[in-house]
Amino acid sequence: MAKPLVQMALDSLDFDQTVALATTVAPHVDILEIGTPCIKYNGIKLLETLRAKFPNNKILVDLKTMDAGFYEAEPFYKAGADIVTVLGTADIGTIKGVIDVANKYGKKAQVDLINVTDKAARTKEVAKLGAHIIGVHTGLDQQAAGQTPFADLNLVSSLNLGVDISVAGGVKATTAKQVVDAGATIVVAGAAIYGAADPAAAAAEISAAAKGTQSSGGLFGWLKKLFS
Numbered sequence: 165m166a167k168p169l170v171q172m173a174l175d176s177l178d179f180d181q182t183v184a185l186a187t188t189v190a191p192h193v194d195i196l197e198i199g200t201p202c203i204k205y206n207g208i209k210l211l212e213t214l215r216a217k218f219p220n221n222k223i224l225v226d227l228k229t230m231d232a233g234f235y236e237a238e239p240f241y242k243a244g245a246d247i248v249t250v251l252g253t254a255d256i257g258t259i260k261g262v263i264d265v266a267n268k269y270g271k272k273a274q275v276d277l278i279n280v281t282d283k284a285a286r287t288k289e290v291a292k293l294g295a296h297i298i299g300v301h302t303g304l305d306q307q308a309a310g311q312t313p314f315a316d317l318n319l320v321s322s323l324n325l326g327v328d329i330s331v332a333g334g335v336k337a338t339t340a341k342q343v344v345d346a347g348a349t350i351v352v353a354g355a356a357i358y359g360a361a362d363p364a365a366a367a368a369e370i371s372a373a374a375k376g377t378q379s380s381g382g383l384f385g386w387l388k389k390l391f392s
């Protein structure tokens with residue numbers, strides 16, 4: 165089985181801080197995610213900048229599209245996005261639009277299950293439509309209310325639909341292996357990386373946990389081990 169991919173969510177609003185954080189973290193992750201508030205605030209120029217600077221990372225643009233799927237997503241695929249997200253709560257025509265435009269450019273569409281009531285039914289429907297990735301996602305506001313993505317992951321994984329499953333919602337080094345074992349093929353971490361004292365070490369630690377490899381944890385990890 166292929167190793168899972170690790171994705172870092174860039175959720176700052178600041179353009180330069182986002183580029184600087186991406187520079188620190190990019191060697192330790194497979195996918196750089198431009199988070200929803202970040203892409204709304206900074207626009208397609210940020211995608212163009214990251215695309216040029218990080219040819220070896222995939223880039224996900226978290227548009228969370230709700231309408232006009234093909235029209236809204238197309239410029240982002242054209243500008244180099246590998247994955248664009250569309251909301252699972254959107255009209256099926258909107259979701260089809262993002263899948264169609266992803267296929268037009270040989271890229272991927274991710275359907276985000278945030279706030280979808282019948283997650284099993286919607287997952288089956290969009291998988292049949294050709295969705296490339298299902299996003300199991302407990303949003304930041306839902307996390308603040310104490311929710312986690314683990315039960316939803318088990319549900320989606322148990323459907324055995326053969327599509328990639330991405331999991332986001334407070335994932336950290338101590339839960340990365342758990343989500344992979346439960347069926348995630350893409351492990352997403354935001355706050356666990358950008359909120360860490362050493363984001364590069366945190367990203368390396370999460371990647372090592374998800375992929376089942378060793379990590380020195382960088383200088384911060386080495387110091388932690390030395391004094392523990």
Ligand SMILES: O=C(CO)[C@H](O)[C@H](O)COP(=O)(O)O
Pocket residue numbers: 173174175199200226302303304307332333334335352353354355356
């Ligand atoms: O898409 C998002 C919010 O809607 C976040 O980027 C995603 O939840 C990952 O961040 P964290 O690991 O902090 O939950």
